[in-house]
Amino acid sequence: MSRRGVREWAVDIGAFLFAGCFLVLSADSVAIAPGTSETALLMDQLAGGLACAALFVRRRLPVPLAVVLLLAEPFSHFITGPILVALFTVAVNRPPRVTAYLSVLAFAPVPIFLASEPAADDPRTASSLTYFALLAGAIGWGLYVRSRRQLVVSLRERAARAATEARREAREDIAREMHDVLAHRLSLLSVHAGALEFNPGAAPEQVGRAAAVIRDSAHQALEDLRDVIGVLRAPEDGDRPQPVLADVERLADESRQAGARVTLDVDVAGGPERAPAITGRTAYRIVQEGLTNARKHGAGPDLPVSVTVRGASGKGLTVEIRNPAKREGAPRDGADTGPGIPGAGQGLIGLTERTLLAGGTLEHGWDGPDYRLYAALPWPS
Structure with a gap:
């Protein structure tokens, strides 16, 4: 696995602080069983702190971490925050099938809870319902973030393909333009040069006229080539005269x-x-x-x-x-021996x-x- 960068460390520290703050802020609302000793309560809180620290391995072992925290939840009242972060991490970074399996494990106690016919005025009923609602929210938010990231990646890939296609079409347009322009000019040059080569006894005025046409065609070919290269170098200057x-x-x-x-x-x-x-x-x-x-x-x-x-x-x-x-x-015709x-x-x-x-x-x-x-x-x- 690649080393964490500054951004990854900042996100991991933020996840740790979120879980720790959740532990502290929800401590008073946790329903503690009657007769729980101070020592047991302290150990429960230490377990919550260790669970928060374990979040630093969530990138490498997100699924095992989530499974361990979910299995430990019935024995500790202060690991809800780490569980939320772990489930969110799995939903974001793992396939939906894995998230579905963990969701089944997370909500497995629901039938047992409902079968116990909890009283509406029991504080533990409100605490349990809040816990399951938070689990659903963490998983749902993770799936949303995952889908949004996939959409962004898909849009970037589509934009890259569109840019590549645009560059390819631009090259093809330039190639067609150069062929259309230069082939015409150079074919004129070839015809006149061939006439001079295979008719050395032509009258001086004919030779001069052919040489003038060759010179003009070569000059025009250079001008056309300069125009096309100018468009290639500065495509935004699309004011080149078109035929x-x-x-x-x-x-x-x-x-x-x-x-x-x-x-x-x-x-x-x-x-x-x-x-x-x-x-x-x-x-x-x-x-x-x-x-x-x-x-x-x-x-x-x-x-x-x-x-x-x-x-x-x-x-x-x-x-x-x-x-x-x-x-x-x-x-070819005998008159055209070249x-x-x-x-x-x-x-x-x-x-x-x-x-x-x-x-x-x-x-x-x-x-x-x-x-x-x-x-x-x-x-x-």
Whole structure:
């Protein structure tokens, strides 16, 4: 057993003083049998004092102590206080089944007492009834303290689990954000760098234009990374600008600059800016991931990609991205002789989670020669 600390010693001394004060204050009300000698009374009081001192072992031996005190109670009139403390300790620190067994032992004299048909005006009747009431109060209070402690522990564990879950969800949100942002930028860098590598005879103006796009994409990727890390370091500063549905035009322009033939068809009642913030941001991420995957797995550097966005208040918002792509294991187009852009396969998983959190659904898979990414998002009226 661990050594007692200051708090434990203070509680034990308080229990000893309570039992001692109870002994002194109840001495005059104890019904002493007629003919009891002064010596017997003194020995009875000494037994009560020893019982009070025995309470210092109640943490290590609560059940044996309570049993001994209950068995000694018929032979001593001054150990009621220690019995109350011992029963309270058992009720607090031991399983309810053990407390029930001790309660049976504590109230075993009740049937005998009732069978004796005590007189209502007999002082010993009032003393006995008070004794049994005090026992019931000590046990009941101990059970209450035990249940309250268990509730506090349960609430603390629940709070700890909630905090852990919140941290996990925050990490997942940051991971999704970093993937969505950086994968798009880095895929643009890879496309332009690959074009320079496998077309060394390009005209100087083409090389300069590609180099400018690479520089701008690298700069933007660093800015996006700085923004995400800033949120990670200071999550309370949640004022970082978030993309909206109207920004999909910029995504399409960036892909066109990388050589893709992007057809963007946006038909949103009232304009893209009317879409709800969460719905618009999720649609933006879906288009971003779709264009990134088209660059990674498309059939060629000048692949056609169609992006269709439809929506209206009360009808929802749909996003569809289609592009020709090579199935896994198939050779790539001869015009694209460079290695494919690697992918971890986490983009669509994170995108599915993001769509579900927004209250929508996401579908992706082959539709003939095209790879199709389709999402349906809510837009309340």
